[in-house]
Amino acid sequence: MAGLYIHIPFCVKRCAYCDFFSNTDLSRREEVVAALSEELKLRSSYLRGAPVETIYFGGGTPSLLVAEDFRLIFETIQNSFLRRKFQEITLEANPDDLSAGFLKMLQAFPFNRISIGIQSLQDDELIMLNRRHTAAEAIAAVEQCRACGLDNISIDLMYGLPGQTIEKWEDTLQRAIQLHVPHISAYHLTYEQGTRLWQQKEKGEVIPVTEETSLAMFQMLIDRLEAAGYEHYEISNFALPGRASRHNSSYWRGIPYLGVGPSAHSFEIESRQWNAASLSQWLEGIKKGKGAFEREELDEEIRYNELIMTSLRTCWGVSLDAIEREFGREYCSYCLDNASEHLKQGTLSLQGERLRLTREGIFISDTILSDLLFVR
Numbered sequence: 001m002a003g004l005y006i007h008i009p010f011c012v013k014r015c016a017y018c019d020f021f022s023n024t025d026l027s028r029r030e031e032v033v034a035a036l037s038e039e040l041k042l043r044s045s046y047l048r049g050a051p052v053e054t055i056y057f058g059g060g061t062p063s064l065l066v067a068e069d070f071r072l073i074f075e076t077i078q079n080s081f082l083r084r085k086f087q088e089i090t091l092e093a094n095p096d097d098l099s100a101g102f103l104k105m106l107q108a109f110p111f112n113r114i115s116i117g118i119q120s121l122q123d124d125e126l127i128m129l130n131r132r133h134t135a136a137e138a139i140a141a142v143e144q145c146r147a148c149g150l151d152n153i154s155i156d157l158m159y160g161l162p163g164q165t166i167e168k169w170e171d172t173l174q175r176a177i178q179l180h181v182p183h184i185s186a187y188h189l190t191y192e193q194g195t196r197l198w199q200q201k202e203k204g205e206v207i208p209v210t211e212e213t214s215l216a217m218f219q220m221l222i223d224r225l226e227a228a229g230y231e232h233y234e235i236s237n238f239a240l241p242g243r244a245s246r247h248n249s250s251y252w253r254g255i256p257y258l259g260v261g262p263s264a265h266s267f268e269i270e271s272r273q274w275n276a277a278s279l280s281q282w283l284e285g286i287k288k289g290k291g292a293f294e295r296e297e298l299d300e301e302i303r304y305n306e307l308i309m310t311s312l313r314t315c316w317g318v319s320l321d322a323i324e325r326e327f328g329r330e331y332c333s334y335c336l337d338n339a340s341e342h343l344k345q346g347t348l349s350l351q352g353e354r355l356r357l358t359r360e361g362i363f364i365s366d367t368i369l370s371d372l373l374f375v376r
């Protein structure tokens with residue numbers, strides 16, 4: 001089994017917090033889509049014949065594509081990759097792109113999941129984040145998707161925003177819960193270097209929330225969503241029973257994936273690679289028939305560290321049997337030795353052969369993860 005990630009590197013405008021690779025010059029859209037199709041063909045052997053079960057159109061803003069773009073990409077995938085029935089095909093979308101006409105157009109394609117970048121349900125926060133939509137438009141987008149028969153919906157939210165109060169976060173959460181979507185991702189704001197918010201923080205124009213507020217918001221997020229029936233299956237992800245994202249879960253479970261498009265990452269157990277985060281370099285690489293990427297071989301220590309970092313973030317935890325099977329008894333003992341203090345403190349639990357973060361452990365997950373990693 002394997003996944004495909006397709007990076008659409010265009011946005012209408014840049015959000016104040018975002019450092020993902022994208023470009024606001026949409027005039028090269030057709031050229032880029034043709035190059036994405038070429039890259040899919042060029043790298044079709046990367047997954048070594050593993051059947052593709054999940055596809056994720058991310059970005060950037062994939063909801064800026066038109067029917068001809070999707071047609072070309074899906075035709076290329078059908079012709080280039082071994083597949084069973086695709087289990088999950090997700091489109092990331094901005095709320096204001098989800099018009100009835102756009103959603104009707106999507107029905108010609110096999111999308112069965114939509115991930116909507118709502119971020120906040122407070123208009124003043126959306127303006128501060130430089131988002132294109134209002135809270136009312138975000139809610140209307142969810143309703144519009146349902147009206148068009150697309151009810152496998154995920155929404156993204158952000159917290160820890162400058163000026164955000166606990167009361168406003170609670171209001172956003174309550175309104176999000178009322179949408180009854182099967183999946184919610186919620187991320188704490190990080191000030192990424194070079195973004196508008198980072199510059200504003202450097203100049204003292206915005207003040208980050210305190211550590212205490214951050215923790216209270218995270219606690220509220222977990223409490224409210226769990227009370228509403230969502231399972232907290234990964235640090236930033238919540239789903240109604242049986243509705244966890246298959247594509248994202250495969251990242252955390254070490255399943256190979258191929259990423260195409262500028263800045264996209266790929267992984268195939270023994271190595272990982274990442275495409276140039278530059279439209280011109282990436283296009284040039286495709287034209288030459290070689291691609292433009294850097295590659296890292298993953299030795300045993302790196303693979304052990306990756307297993308810890310990805311699986312311990314999930315509710316399934318890390319399997320000690322899998323560590324022993326893949327890396328040997330030494331690594332298993334190393335992991336348990338380093339986990340022992342956290343097991344005593346109750347921030348990790350050991351049930352059967354599964355090591356998991358406890359509720360208390362989730363709040364200090366970065367510390368626990370770094371304690372379990374292999375350091376040369």
Ligand code: SF4
Binds near residue numbers: 010015
């Ligand atoms: S958050 Fe999404 S829409 Fe905003 S700039 Fe980043 S990729 Fe584009």
